Structure formats: structure tokens, C-alpha cells
Amino acid sequence: MATVVVPNKPVVVNPLKQSQTLGAALAFLGLKGMMPLLHGSQGCTAFAKVILVRHFREAIPLSTTAMTEVTTILGGEENVEEAILTLVQKSQPEIIGLCTTGLTETRGDDMEGILKDFRKRHPELDELPIILVSSPDFKGALQDGFAAAVESTVKEIPLPGEKKTQQITILMSSAFAPGDVQQVKEIVTAFGFTPIIVPDLSASLDGHLDDSYSPITGGGTTLVQLHKVGSSVFTLALGESMRNAAKILQHRFGTPFEVFTELTGLEPTDRFLQFLAELSGSSVPEKYRRQRRQLQDAMLDTHFYFGRKRVSLALEPDLLWSTVCFLQSMGAEIQAAVTTTRSPLLEKLPIDKVTIGDLEDFEQLAAGSDLLIGNSHIAAIAKRLGIPLYRQGIPIFDRLGNGQFTKVGYKGTIQMLFDIGNLFLEAEEASIKDTNIYGDW
Incomplete structure (x- = not known):
């Protein structure tokens, strides 16, 4: 059982976590015909859009209610109505995902009341699903907002039917x-x-090219x-x-x-x-039986490089759990684990402690590790500490192919084994590059 540590710091230094709003928007981007609508200032939406565009290198549809100083004080009901009507006219979405932000959550906008009044004034849009999710960015993290968006979706959209x-x-x-x-x-x-x-x-x-822009x-x-x-x-x-x-x-x-x-x-x-x-009542297909044998061989090839290696991670709780369990199964040791938000998994982690903190905490805890794992914001820390970095999470803006990368199943595990194993191998080669292993000829 791990001890969950929350540093008593007056300010966050070098933030690790992404906002709930970003997580909710990301979840909504997995629904077809969707337009995520962030109820807040233009800057909130622009910042989220930049992060997602840099990570996926794709056009990201996001819209905003464009709250100003005046509407923030007087209320954002008109902004929400105008934004939805504009989207219907110009973008014709099949679904709208309405996400709150720290600005409007702090003010205390009655979002359910605003939507109820909107429905009364515009009965012609009764067939347009509008999924409301509370995603304040002053608490929680990306994982919380993502989960909240999925919960709101399954609460409102599915219909009963014959199994x-x-x-x-x-x-x-x-x-x-x-x-x-x-x-x-x-x-x-x-x-x-x-x-x-x-x-x-x-x-x-x-990462694919559509026939036409949407x-x-x-x-x-x-x-x-x-x-x-x-x-x-x-x-x-x-x-x-x-x-x-x-x-x-x-x-x-x-x-x-x-x-x-x-x-x-x-x-x-x-x-x-x-x-x-x-x-299903059926046997495992031969395709996956062979992939399993390939994974076993990959584990034999790579376990020499994983054994007793000290790894430090800074990831969202779900991803932290799966990565820690995988590394320990290969014989690696977890030196430090830093995460963004609370989760029932944290106390169950098979390590001594996990810290809910920022990248300053991570840099202090990770010194002396053999490998760092986290998003691209850790690259500067890795350079200062002289430790290799394996990129995981969001955002990753200094590597290509984030939309295609896979780490699940036998095939994905093989890819992770070789990617991380190669980092360990390169580090070992670099440590002996100035040593004349052949002696004098």
C-alpha cells in the first residue's frame, strides 16, 4: 500500500497537471459530429486548442462563449445562447459538448437553468443534444474532466432498447x-x-486525411x-x-x-x-496466441536492461498505475511517482509513496534515476538531470506519431518494451563510449 503525499506548498511551481476543461474537451472529440463549447473566456479555449493541436498535429474543433469582463460580472446566459445559435448556423453540429471553466464556475453560473431556459426559447432545437459537463480548472485534472464528460454522455444520450x-x-x-x-x-x-x-x-x-474539411x-x-x-x-x-x-x-x-x-x-x-x-464462448484467436509468444520472446530479450533500473514517473493516475505495474513486472524499481489528482488506485500502488504534486517536486524526487517517464514538459528536467526521457501522456509536442502510438495488448507491450529497452541500451553505450574495451592492439 502506497502512502499518498500532498506537499504543503503555497504555490504550484512548474505545473504538471492539465485542466479538467481540457480533459472534457478531449473526451468530446471522440464523438462524431461534435463541437466542444467552452463556457469561458477566449483565452481558455485558445490555450486548450494549442495544447491539443501541438499534441495530435490535427485540426481541433473547439468553440467558446467568449466571456468578457462585463458578461462575467452580469452573467453569461446570453453568451451561451448566442454561441449555440452561431454554431448551429455555421457549423451544424450533431452534438454540442458544453464545458464549464474556472471563470464561470467561480462566478457560479446556473448552467442547468441556462440550458433549460434556452430549450424553452428555442423549441426548434429540441432534437440537438447538448451535453453539459462541470469541469472547473481550479480543481481536479485532465483525467477528472475526461471522466466527467463520459459520465455526462452516458447519463443523457443512450436510450433503452432490446438487448x-x-x-x-x-x-x-x-x-x-x-x-x-x-x-x-x-x-x-x-x-x-x-x-x-x-x-x-x-x-x-x-491522424488521417478526410475527403473534405469539416x-x-x-x-x-x-x-x-x-x-x-x-x-x-x-x-x-x-x-x-x-x-x-x-x-x-x-x-x-x-x-x-x-x-x-x-x-x-x-x-x-x-x-x-x-x-x-x-x-463470447469462443477461444482466443491464433493471431493473439502468436503475438503472446512474440511478447514472451521480447521480454527475454529485454529483461537484462530493465532489471534493477530506477525509474521516476509523472503521469495521470490511470496511466501511472498501468505503467508502474508494467515496469515492475520487468524487474524495474520505481524511485519516484508523481501524479496530478486523487484516485482510488493511488493507495493500491505497489510502491512506498506517491506524490500529488508538480514538476518541481518531481525534479527533486527523480534525481539519480535511470529513466524518466512523462510528457514533453519533463524534457527540460531530463536535460538538467542528464537522464533519458520516455514520453507518455499529454502533451507530447516534440515527437511525431502520437495519434498512432499504442501501448496495449501484446503488440503494444512489445513496442513499449523495445522503445524503453533501447533507451536503457543507449544509456549504457553512452556510459562506456570513452572506454577502450579492446585494450591496446
């Missing part, structure tokens, strides 16, 4: 990149299931699929932060669920595939 024997719902947490979502989709489909992924970032932010999301979970979620026979919640959303579906439709906190590594992938085999 479909092969249809299951998969709730994906913020720990999974678009490439991860695609890999999960392929695995589940191989067992004969028809999965509905919520949200499906693999169809919107995987001001709204061109891919993701469709509104029709969201309506059918109530007909699923089972829910797979991938990531501890998806547990509450799965409970909502269980309460609304009686859908049983199972939570998988990690899908990286041999044993977690074994458990996931065995569960799918039992749920």
Missing part, C-alpha cells in the same frame, strides 16, 4: 491514446463482438451508436476512472460491467483476452 447479444460497450479512459483504442477495437471484434467505444478517439484523432469532428462514436448503448449486454470499463460511468449504465439499463485498470503487460493482456473468451 443485442453480441453488442458490448467499451468505456475508454484518458490513459488510452487513439492507437490504443484502435488496438482494443480490433481485439474485441476478433471475438465476434460488435463494440461501441465511448469515446472513440481512434476514429477522430488517429468544422466539427469527422469521426468518433456516432449519435446512433450512443443511442444504442442501452442495448449492450455488457460494459467494459478500461481505466479506474471509467468505473462511475459504468455504474451509471448499470443503474439505467441493468448492464453488468467489468473494470480493467491496465492492458499493458503479459498478465493484464492475458486476463483481458481470457475474459473476452469466456464472455
Whole structure:
């Protein structure tokens, strides 16, 4: 059991966490025909947009209610109404995701009342789903906002219906990149299931060229699929932060669920595939049996480089959990773990302590490590400490391919093994580059 440490500091130095608002917007980007609408100042939306554009290197649809000093004091009801009407006229979204920000949450806007009044004044838009999520950026972190958006979605959109024997719902947490979502989709489909992924970032932010430009999301979970979620026979919640959303579906439709906190590594992938085999009544496809043997061979090839290596991580809780478990399964030691927000997983981590802090805390705790793991903001720390960095999380703006990277399943685990193993190998080579290992000839 880990001890959760919260430093008693008067100010955050070099922040690690991203805001709840950013997390909610990211979740909404996994829904097709979506336009996330941030209720706050233009700067709030611009900042979130810059982070997402730099990370995915894609056009990111985001809009704002453009609150000013005057409307912040007098109230933002007119701004919300005008923003929605403008979006309907110019962008024609199929769904609008309305996210609050610290500005409007601090003021205390009655968002449910504002939406209720809007519906009364514009009955012609009754068929337009508007998903409201409370995502203040003065508390919580990206993972919290992402989870809150998924919870609001499954609470409002799915409709009851006759159960479909092969249809299951998969709730994906913020720990999974678009490439991860695609890999999960392929695995589940191989067992004969028809999965509905919520949200499906693999169809919107995987990095692809559309036939024509669209001001709204061109891919993701469709509104029709969201309506059918109530007909699923089972829910797979991938990531501890998806547990509450799965409970909502269980309460609304009686859908049983199972939570998988990690899908990286041999044993977690074994458990996931065995569960799918039992749920479907079929055997594990030969394709994945071979991938398992490939992973075993990769573990044999790389475990020499992982053994007793000291690793320090700065990640969101769900991603921190899965990465720590994976590293320890390969014989690495966790020197420091810093995260952004509270989670039931933190106390269960198989390490001495985990710190909810900032990158100043991380830099102090990580000195002397063999490897750092975190987003691109840690690159400067890695350079100062002279320690290799393996990039994980959001944002990663100094590397390409973030939409395609995968770390789940046997195949994704192999990729992580070789990527991290190569960093360890390069570090060892660099440490002996000035040594004449052959002696004098």
C-alpha cells in the first residue's frame, strides 16, 4: 500500500497537471459530429486548442462563449445562447459538448437553468443534444474532466432498447491514446463482438486525411451508436476512472460491467483476452496466441536492461498505475511517482509513496534515476538531470506519431518494451563510449 503525499506548498511551481476543461474537451472529440463549447473566456479555449493541436498535429474543433469582463460580472446566459445559435448556423453540429471553466464556475453560473431556459426559447432545437459537463480548472485534472464528460454522455444520450447479444460497450479512459483504442477495437471484434467505444478517439484523432474539411469532428462514436448503448449486454470499463460511468449504465439499463485498470503487460493482456473468451464462448484467436509468444520472446530479450533500473514517473493516475505495474513486472524499481489528482488506485500502488504534486517536486524526487517517464514538459528536467526521457501522456509536442502510438495488448507491450529497452541500451553505450574495451592492439 502506497502512502499518498500532498506537499504543503503555497504555490504550484512548474505545473504538471492539465485542466479538467481540457480533459472534457478531449473526451468530446471522440464523438462524431461534435463541437466542444467552452463556457469561458477566449483565452481558455485558445490555450486548450494549442495544447491539443501541438499534441495530435490535427485540426481541433473547439468553440467558446467568449466571456468578457462585463458578461462575467452580469452573467453569461446570453453568451451561451448566442454561441449555440452561431454554431448551429455555421457549423451544424450533431452534438454540442458544453464545458464549464474556472471563470464561470467561480462566478457560479446556473448552467442547468441556462440550458433549460434556452430549450424553452428555442423549441426548434429540441432534437440537438447538448451535453453539459462541470469541469472547473481550479480543481481536479485532465483525467477528472475526461471522466466527467463520459459520465455526462452516458447519463443523457443512450436510450433503452432490446438487448443485442453480441453488442458490448467499451468505456475508454484518458490513459488510452487513439492507437490504443484502435488496438482494443480490433481485439474485441476478433471475438465476434460488435463494440461501441465511448469515446472513440481512434476514429477522430488517429491522424488521417478526410475527403473534405469539416468544422466539427469527422469521426468518433456516432449519435446512433450512443443511442444504442442501452442495448449492450455488457460494459467494459478500461481505466479506474471509467468505473462511475459504468455504474451509471448499470443503474439505467441493468448492464453488468467489468473494470480493467491496465492492458499493458503479459498478465493484464492475458486476463483481458481470457475474459473476452469466456464472455463470447469462443477461444482466443491464433493471431493473439502468436503475438503472446512474440511478447514472451521480447521480454527475454529485454529483461537484462530493465532489471534493477530506477525509474521516476509523472503521469495521470490511470496511466501511472498501468505503467508502474508494467515496469515492475520487468524487474524495474520505481524511485519516484508523481501524479496530478486523487484516485482510488493511488493507495493500491505497489510502491512506498506517491506524490500529488508538480514538476518541481518531481525534479527533486527523480534525481539519480535511470529513466524518466512523462510528457514533453519533463524534457527540460531530463536535460538538467542528464537522464533519458520516455514520453507518455499529454502533451507530447516534440515527437511525431502520437495519434498512432499504442501501448496495449501484446503488440503494444512489445513496442513499449523495445522503445524503453533501447533507451536503457543507449544509456549504457553512452556510459562506456570513452572506454577502450579492446585494450591496446
